[in-house]
Structures are given as structure tokens and as C-alpha cells.
Amino acid sequence: MPAAALPAQDGPRGADLVPITRLADLAAADRARILRRAQGTFADVLPIVEGVLDAVAARGDAALRELTAQFDGAALTDLRVSEEEFAAARAGADPVLLDALAHAARNITAFHSKQVPPEDVVAPQAGVRLWRVWRPITRVGLYIPGGKAAYPSSVLMNVIPARIAGCREIVLCTPPNRQGQVSPTILVAADLLGVRQVFKLGGSQAIAAMAYGTESVPRVAKLFGAGNRWVTAAKLVAASRGLAAIDLPAGPTELLLIADETAPPAFLAADMIAQAEHAEDSASVLLTTSEPLAHAVRDELTRQLGALPTRAMVVDSLQRYGLIALVASLAEAIAFANEYAPEHLGIMTRDPAAVLDGIVNAGSIFLGPWSAQPAGDYAAGTNHVLPTGGFGAMYGPLSVESFGRKLQVQELTRAGLAGLRSTVGTLATSEGLPGHRAAVEARFESPSEGSTSEEAGYVE
Amino acid sequence: MPAAALPAQDGPRGADLVPITRLADLAAADRARILRRAQGTFADVLPIVEGVLDAVAARGDAALRELTAQFDGAALTDLRVSEEEFAAARAGADPVLLDALAHAARNITAFHSKQVPPEDVVAPQAGVRLWRVWRPITRVGLYIPGGKAAYPSSVLMNVIPARIAGCREIVLCTPPNRQGQVSPTILVAADLLGVRQVFKLGGSQAIAAMAYGTESVPRVAKLFGAGNRWVTAAKLVAASRGLAAIDLPAGPTELLLIADETAPPAFLAADMIAQAEHAEDSASVLLTTSEPLAHAVRDELTRQLGALPTRAMVVDSLQRYGLIALVASLAEAIAFANEYAPEHLGIMTRDPAAVLDGIVNAGSIFLGPWSAQPAGDYAAGTNHVLPTGGFGAMYGPLSVESFGRKLQVQELTRAGLAGLRSTVGTLATSEGLPGHRAAVEARFESPSEGSTSEEAGYVE
Numbered sequence: 001m002p003a004a005a006l007p008a009q010d011g012p013r014g015a016d017l018v019p020i021t022r023l024a025d026l027a028a029a030d031r032a033r034i035l036r037r038a039q040g041t042f043a044d045v046l047p048i049v050e051g052v053l054d055a056v057a058a059r060g061d062a063a064l065r066e067l068t069a070q071f072d073g074a075a076l077t078d079l080r081v082s083e084e085e086f087a088a089a090r091a092g093a094d095p096v097l098l099d100a101l102a103h104a105a106r107n108i109t110a111f112h113s114k115q116v117p118p119e120d121v122v123a124p125q126a127g128v129r130l131w132r133v134w135r136p137i138t139r140v141g142l143y144i145p146g147g148k149a150a151y152p153s154s155v156l157m158n159v160i161p162a163r164i165a166g167c168r169e170i171v172l173c174t175p176p177n178r179q180g181q182v183s184p185t186i187l188v189a190a191d192l193l194g195v196r197q198v199f200k201l202g203g204s205q206a207i208a209a210m211a212y213g214t215e216s217v218p219r220v221a222k223l224f225g226a227g228n229r230w231v232t233a234a235k236l237v238a239a240s241r242g243l244a245a246i247d248l249p250a251g252p253t254e255l256l257l258i259a260d261e262t263a264p265p266a267f268l269a270a271d272m273i274a275q276a277e278h279a280e281d282s283a284s285v286l287l288t289t290s291e292p293l294a295h296a297v298r299d300e301l302t303r304q305l306g307a308l309p310t311r312a313m314v315v316d317s318l319q320r321y322g323l324i325a326l327v328a329s330l331a332e333a334i335a336f337a338n339e340y341a342p343e344h345l346g347i348m349t350r351d352p353a354a355v356l357d358g359i360v361n362a363g364s365i366f367l368g369p370w371s372a373q374p375a376g377d378y379a380a381g382t383n384h385v386l387p388t389g390g391f392g393a394m395y396g397p398l399s400v401e402s403f404g405r406k407l408q409v410q411e412l413t414r415a416g417l418a419g420l421r422s423t424v425g426t427l428a429t430s431e432g433l434p435g436h437r438a439a440v441e442a443r444f445e446s447p448s449e450g451s452t453s454e455e456a457g458y459v460e
Numbered sequence: 461m462p463a464a465a466l467p468a469q470d471g472p473r474g475a476d477l478v479p480i481t482r483l484a485d486l487a488a489a490d491r492a493r494i495l496r497r498a499q500g501t502f503a504d505v506l507p508i509v510e511g512v513l514d515a516v517a518a519r520g521d522a523a524l525r526e527l528t529a530q531f532d533g534a535a536l537t538d539l540r541v542s543e544e545e546f547a548a549a550r551a552g553a554d555p556v557l558l559d560a561l562a563h564a565a566r567n568i569t570a571f572h573s574k575q576v577p578p579e580d581v582v583a584p585q586a587g588v589r590l591w592r593v594w595r596p597i598t599r600v601g602l603y604i605p606g607g608k609a610a611y612p613s614s615v616l617m618n619v620i621p622a623r624i625a626g627c628r629e630i631v632l633c634t635p636p637n638r639q640g641q642v643s644p645t646i647l648v649a650a651d652l653l654g655v656r657q658v659f660k661l662g663g664s665q666a667i668a669a670m671a672y673g674t675e676s677v678p679r680v681a682k683l684f685g686a687g688n689r690w691v692t693a694a695k696l697v698a699a700s701r702g703l704a705a706i707d708l709p710a711g712p713t714e715l716l717l718i719a720d721e722t723a724p725p726a727f728l729a730a731d732m733i734a735q736a737e738h739a740e741d742s743a744s745v746l747l748t749t750s751e752p753l754a755h756a757v758r759d760e761l762t763r764q765l766g767a768l769p770t771r772a773m774v775v776d777s778l779q780r781y782g783l784i785a786l787v788a789s790l791a792e793a794i795a796f797a798n799e800y801a802p803e804h805l806g807i808m809t810r811d812p813a814a815v816l817d818g819i820v821n822a823g824s825i826f827l828g829p830w831s832a833q834p835a836g837d838y839a840a841g842t843n844h845v846l847p848t849g850g851f852g853a854m855y856g857p858l859s860v861e862s863f864g865r866k867l868q869v870q871e872l873t874r875a876g877l878a879g880l881r882s883t884v885g886t887l888a889t890s891e892g893l894p895g896h897r898a899a900v901e902a903r904f905e906s907p908s909e910g911s912t913s914e915e916a917g918y919v920e
Binding site: 039041042094096097099100101103104106107110111114117119120122124125127128130132133135136137138148150151152153185221222236237239240241242244245249264266267269270271273274276277278304308309310314352356359360361362363364365366367368369370371372373374375376377378379380381382383386389391392393394395396397399401404405406407408409410411412413414416417420422423424426427428430431432433434435436437438439440442443 | 499501502554556557559560561563564566567570571574575577579580582584585587588590592593595596597598608610611612613645681682696697699700701702704705709724726727729730731733734736737738764768769770774812816819820821822823824825826827828829830831832833834835836837838839840841842843846849851852853854855856857859861864865866867868869870871872873874876877880882883884886887888890891892893894895896897898899900902903
């Protein structure tokens with residue numbers, strides 16, 4: 001398909017930047033590449049990561065210092081960030097950035113505060129009361145990358161739901177530079193939310209430290225936070241060893257857009273660029289019912305890329321995992337979107353709510369032209385920790401629920417148990433568990449029944 | 461500590477059956493054994509399980525037939541249960557059992573129906589609307605053991621929340637006997653709930669079939685159901701390969717009881733026996749503030765065990781992982797319970813609600829003497845799929861939420877985005893993502909802005 005005529009400009013454009021094709025005509029191999037995107041396996045890093053976990057389990061802090069010297073080039077004495085380092089980060093912080101973090105934190109708090117509804121008591125029959133009680137996970141661990149990908153916004157997205165959940169202790173690990181210092185904006189964000197247990201640890205050794213616990217680093221029950229492949233592999237190994245639960249498998253970030261002829265091409269192109277600038281393995285896909293729109297978006301991509309500092313990265317990822325595909329109907333777009341299960345889904349159509357009704361697999365959904373995806377990444381209030389690589393078909397976004405669970409409670413009276421007596425007996429007998437039947441029967445035969453139950457106030 | 465005088469009787473009793481000791485005096489090794497119970501690692505079975513997954517991935521149904529011949533001794537032509545087999549199971553079913561299953565199903569439905577609350581829209585600032593939409597996982601897979609541990613109640617506990625969640629397709633695997641037949645009570649329970657895709661597959665090959673999909677067995681997005689070590693290991697490998705999500709790691713079943721002097725010894729003993737009869741690796745622990753009660757419970761254990769058909773199993777598991785421990789206070793019992801994180805927690809004290817307030821780690825909690833644990837296993841309505849082996853510190857009981865997730869939705873107006881504009885710009889710039897700032901700015905600079913937004917109805 002020929003590219004529209006464009007003004008002369010450096011670098012790839014038109015079909016060299018991103019192809020336009022009918023979705024139905026997409027070659028099987030290309031379709032598979034687009035659906036798989038950069039989702040990889042961890043087979044190559046697993047042996048290294050398992051060795052790191054074993055070393056930290058066996059030798060604790062000593063292993064952490066060696067691994068940090070080896071992988072980060074930093075010689076640490078204290079693994080934990082000191083009060084002086086926190087104070088220096090605060091003193092050096094840009095007030096405009098602090099205001100922005102506070103603004104984002106307010107909106108994130110507003111959205112997440114609604115996420116733990118009180119549970120009603122259910123009484124399925126007389127004398128049987130059932131309910132659930134919310135309990136936060138006591139101690140949780142959070143990994144925050146450093147270097148280029150040191151995102152204070154990710155501190156907010158993890159810590160705020162943990163705080164709302166009621167987690168008592170939050171342990172945060174983030175890698176040091178060669179001078180043994182961690183990102184001051186990470187420290188400022190942690191400080192803003194009262195997180196004081198910050199350790200200078202990166203990669204799989206950080207996960208190992210929180211999964212096993214060491215002399216310095218407390219052991220946690222659940223691990224949160226996205227990282228590179230080593231970090232993700234270490235989380236998977238920790239979970240499969242039964243050491244800790246994990247939030248969700250995270251991979252390269254991605255956006256799928258569904259648009260009809262009412263969508264502004266400049267907005268679509270802008271969102272695709274924002275997504276593609278993250279890394280060379282990010283994915284940006286546009287599905288549209290309008291061929292003129294498809295070409296207008298490609299023209300806009302070329303135009304907007306002109307002066308962007310991250311232009312090279314955008315070009316690279318668009319060429320790998322980018323696509324503009326024409327669909328015969330919105331139904332065709334919805335079906336592909338559900339197969340893709342995008343982390344971010346933008347819907348710019350005449351009736352976005354109608355498209356939303358058909359979506360079953362996605363992370364975070366942006367309705368209409370003004371719902372710019374970076375607003376959700378930073379400040380609208382929704383969480384930006386989302387399932388990638390097709391995991392949107394089975395996992396949901398990070399939420400307050402991720403930081404705790406609802407324990408079941410049942411309270412029966414004598415009459416309540418009597419009403420279940422024969423059913424429990426029948427089922428227990430059928431399953432070959434006579435002691436289960438006996439445990440109910442004993443309560444109606446026992447001489448201690450009357451007095452004790454009255455004393456304890458359990459008689460109706 | 462001397463055992464109370466008991467009538468002469470065969471088999472172990474008193475201290476030979478279960479020790480009574482002060483919790484504070486428990487030797488470190490015994491304390492570790494009690495806390496660890498039968499929770500094992502999967503290191504020994506992982507290579508076998510990985511081989512099974514690889515074989516099924518490579519050769520589909522042919523591999524399933526070979527593995528079923530090898531492990532189950534059954535030569536299968538059709539892997540799927542036929543309509544005739546369903547009809548035969550229905551025809552042969554005991555009407556009393558059918559009534560009991562229907563009764564349990566009603567209560568389970570009543571409790572689980574409350575578990576997906578509608579989400580309110582949150583508007584953290586003008587023009588910014590945020591909410592979550594519930595979406596079931598489209599296709600889920602369920603493993604149900606066969607043989608001695610063929611529990612139709614587990615079919616109810618998994619399928620009912622899946623149905624309430626709205627899962628469109630439920631695939632069920634259960635192992636065949638040497639004649640190629642599966643448990644008729646499993647079939648009857650599946651039939652009762654409209655599950656028709658039942659496959660004659662057991663062990664890790666069943667998990668492999670549902671994780672990869674074969675010619676006969678559909679691929680599922682999430683795997684449910686407890687099984688033996690091979691099944692659990694296969695689920696963990698499937699999850700770590702990114703093939704499917706899993707419910708929760710399941711292991712041997714367990715009960716911890718907290719009692720004071722108001723508790724009826726016969727009830728406590730009956731619950732301990734019911735728990736211990738499951739398997740030789742089940743655990744039953746009683747913590748009590750009353751020394752006379754401790755001895756009375758041990759006497760009751762001996763008395764109630766007298767004629768029980770599962771006596772040998774109970775004795776075996778009590779001797780391995782059973783304990784009656786004296787505590788100085790209910791606070792000491794609560795602290796140990798939270799460290800143990802029991803699957804089932806029974807509270808028989810003067811004020812059970814006060815003890816419940818202190819509990820943070822447990823699966824399902826039974827308040828007061830009439831809340832017999834088998835009632836929760838079968839028919840009260842709560843779920844019996846619960847975290848074991850200490851996983852109660854991080855995972856919750858199976859619930860409707862396990863079968864879907866809430867996708868995030870955001871809808872911004874022009875004014876809404878304008879209100880976030882500078883905050884998003886500041887944060888994006890600070891994180892080195894200029895394209896994110898540009899995606900917002902483009903919307904306020906673009907010539908296509910006015911007309912399209914009005915057409916689409918997004919202007920406030």
C-alpha cells in the first residue's frame with residue numbers, strides 16, 4: 001500500500017515507519033509477531049537468577065554486597081538509605097515536581113479509596129451467618145527500577161494502594177549507581193508517602209533479599225513492582241518456591257487504539273508516539289475503520305516525530321511492533337483487541353461506550369479523544385501497573401485488593417448447624433470422610449453441649 | 461507431662477497420640493516442624509512435570525493418551541466424557557446425595573453472589589471520571605482429583621463462583637480409573653451446574669492439556685483446583701511459563717483451634733479428628749488457655765477415635781503434625797495463629813469476635829462451638845478452597861473475584877485534561893518521557909481539536 005506524499009524529512013516515514021494493511025490481509029507470521037510482541041521467556045536467565053536466590057538465602061547481606069559490587073559496580077557498607085540521604089533528597093527537590101507528585105497522589109488516593117467495599121453479612125438459612133473480613137498483607141516489598149527508568153510515579157502507584165489497604169510495613173528496593181546512591185526522585189516520592197525502609201538493591205538480588213530476608217532486609221509476604229527480565233524472573237522463581245506471592249507478570253508496555261472516522265489523527269499519533277518512546281520493545285497498534293484516517297495518522301506520526309528527543313526510540317519500536325490496520329467493522333476491531341488483550345486500550349469512536357461493552361480483555365481503557373494515555377500513566381488517578389503481553393486476559397490492574405485479602409468468617413447457632421446436619425452428613429459419607437459427619441453429630445450427642453453453649457451465649 | 465488416666469484401649473493414646481505442652485516450652489525444632497507442617501518443595505517432581513508439559517505442548521492428544529496409559533493404566537479413545545456417560549451417572553445417582561448437593565449449591569450461591577459489588581464512578585476533579593468494569597475470564601480450567609479424593613463438593617466450590625463471575629466456558633479434567641471411567645459423583649455435580657466439557661485426564665498431563673490446549677482440550681487462561689504434588693507443580697510451572705494464571709498453591713489441609721475454658725472438649729476433639737482424617741499429612745493444632753481443657757480434649761480424642769473407620773489415618777497425622785499447646789493468654793494464641801496462618805481457624809472462647817479482631821492471617825474462620833468446620837467444608841456456603849501451608853499470610857480464599865478482574869476505565873473531557881496538563885507535563889519531563897508531555901500538549905495545539913471533539917460530544 002503506497003504511503004501518502006510527505007514533505008522531505010530525515011529518517012523513516014510512511015511504510016518504513018509503520019505499515020498500513022487490512023487486518024484481514026495481515027500475513028500469519030506478522031499477525032503472530034504483533035500478537036506476541038516482545039513477550040519472551042525467561043529460560044536463559046533462570047539459572048542465573050536461581051543462583052542469586054540461593055546465594056542470598058545462604059549468605060544474606062554478604063551475598064548482597066558481593067552481587068551489588070558485581071552487577072552495579074557499587075561498594076556498599078550500609079544497604080539501607082540513611083536519614084541523611086533522605087534529607088538531602090528532600091532539600092534538593094524541585095518544588096514544582098513536589099507539587100505535581102502531590103497532585104497525582106491526591107487523585108490516585110481518590111480512585112483507590114473506593115476499592116475495599118465493606119462486605120455484607122449473608123444468611124443463607126436461619127442460624128447461619130457468613131461474611132468476609134478485609135485483612136491487609138502485613139509486610140510487602142516493592143521493587144523500583146533505577147537509572148533511565150527511575151519512575152517516582154511508580155512509587156505512588158504501588159505505595160498508595162498499599163497504604164489504603166492497611167499494610168503495616170513497606171520495604172522498597174531500588175538499585176544504586178556506581179557511587180552507591182539511589183535516585184533522589186525515588187527517595188522524595190517514598191518520603192512523601194512515609195516509606196522509610198529503602199534499600200540500595202537492584203535486580204534479582206533485591207527480589208532475593210525481600211523473598212528470603214537477610215540481616216538488613218526484612219522478609220516480605222508479597223512482592224510488587226516491575227523491573228527488567230532478571231527482576232521478573234526472580235519474582236516468578238520466588239513465587240514458585242513458595243517464598244512470596246507476586247503482583248503480576250510485567251513486560252514491555254503497549255497500546256492498542258480503536259478509532260473510526262470521528263477520531264482526531266493528531267491525537268492518535270500523539271498517543272502512539274508516547275507509548276513507543278518507552279523502549280525499543282514497546283508496542284503501538286491502531287485499528288481503524290477509516291482508510292483516510294489511517295493515512296492521516298501516519299502523516300501525523302512523521303510530523304510529530306520531527307523534533308522529539310526520543311525520536312530514535314519511537315522509530316525503533318514502531319518498526320518492530322507498530323501497526324496501523326484497517327478493519328471492516330468495529331466488531332472486527334473489538335475481536336482483535338480481545339485477542340491482543342492490550343495493557344492500554346484507547347477508544348476514539350462516535351460511541352466509545354458501545355465499544356467498551358464488547359471489550360473483555362484489557363488493562364486500562366481510555367474513552368474518547370481527551371482521555372490521553374499519559375494522563376492515566378501519571379495523574380488521573382487510575383493505576384499504571386497493568387498486565388502486559390496478553391496477560392490482560394487473566395490478570396487485572398494493580399489495586400487495593402492486591403495488597404490484602406478477605407478472610408471468610410462463619411458463625412452458626414445450634415439451630416443453624418441442625419439445619420445443615422443431614423446435608424453435611426450425606427456429603428461427608430459420600431466422600432468417605434466419616435469423621436466429618438461425626439464432628440457434626442458429636443455436637444448433638446455430647447453431654448457438654450447444653451451448659452457450655454448457653455454459657456457462651458450461642459443458643460438462639 | 462503425664463497423660464490423664466484412660467480406659468484400656470487399642471492403639472496410641474495420651475502423649476503417644478498428641479503431646480500437650482506449653483507453647484513457650486516447645487523445642488525450637490518442634491515449633492519449626494509444627495509451623496512448616498507438610499509444606500514441601502517441588503524440586504524432585506519438577507523435571508518430570510516439565511517433561512510432561514513439553515510432551516503435551518509438542519504432541520497434543522497423542523501425548524495425553526500415552527501419559528494416561530502410563531500413569532493411570534487406562535487406554536482411552538475419546539478423552540472427553542460422552543453424553544452417554546453423563547446420562548449413566550445421572551441415572552445411577554442417589555436422590556439423597558442429589559438433594560444434599562442442591563442444598564449446598566444454594567448456600568454457596570447465596571454467599572458468593574455478594575462478591576462482585578458494582579463499582580462507583582470516582583471523579584477526583586472536574587472532567588475526570590474513573591471507574592472499573594467487571595470482566596470474567598472467558599475460559600477457565602478446573603482440576604478435580606479422582607480415586608479416594610474424588611470430591612463432588614470441590615466441583616461446587618469452583619464452578620459456582622465461576623458461573624457467578626460470568627465465565628463463558630469451563631473445562632474440567634478428572635482422572636480415569638483403569639477402565640477409563642471417571643467418578644460418577646464428579647459427573648453428577650458437573651452436570652448439576654451445566655459443565656459439559658469434562659475430560660478424562662489426571663495429574664500433570666491434565667494441567668499441561670489445559671495450559672497449552674490440544675486437538676481435544678481447549679486452552680484456558682486460568683487454572684483452578686487442588687491436586688497432588690504433580691498437579692500443584694504443573695500449575696506452578698504453567699504459571700511461570702506465562703501460559704496461564706493459577707488460583708492459589710494448595711497443599712495438605714489443616715486446622716488450628718483457639719479455645720478457653722468455656723469450649724466444649726468434645727467439640728474441639730471432633731473437629732481435630734475431622735481435620736486429621738483427610739490424609740497422613742493433615743495438621744490439627746489446639747491452643748488453649750486452660751490446662752484441664754487440654755487434658756479433656758485428649759481424653760475425648762481417644763474416646764471418639766474408638767470406632768472411627770478412618771482411625772488409623774487420624775492417629776498417623778496427629779502424631780506427625782498434631783499438637784495441644786497451653787498458652788498464657790489469648791494474645792499468645794493469636795500471635796502464634798498469625799504466624800501459622802491456618803487454612804481453617806476455629807475460635808471457641810467466651811468472646812470469639814474479640815479474638816477475630818486480632819487475626820490477620822487465616823483462610824476460613826469458624827466462630828463459636830456450633831460452627832463445626834465440616835459445615836464450612838460442605839454446605840454453609842463459604843468456599844472450601846483455601847490457602848494452606850502458611851500461604852494464608854498472602855493469599856485469600858477462592859472467590860468470585862478469582863474468576864475475573866476489574867478493568868480500569870477513564871473518561872476525560874477537554875477541561876478534565878486541561879486540569880491535569882501541567883502535572884502530567886512536569887512528571888513526564890522529570891521521568892525523561894517528552895512524548896508523554898507532547899501527547900497532552902498536542903491536544904491543545906491541534907487544528908483538528910475543535911470540530912472533532914464537539915462532534916464526538918466531548919466538550920463539557
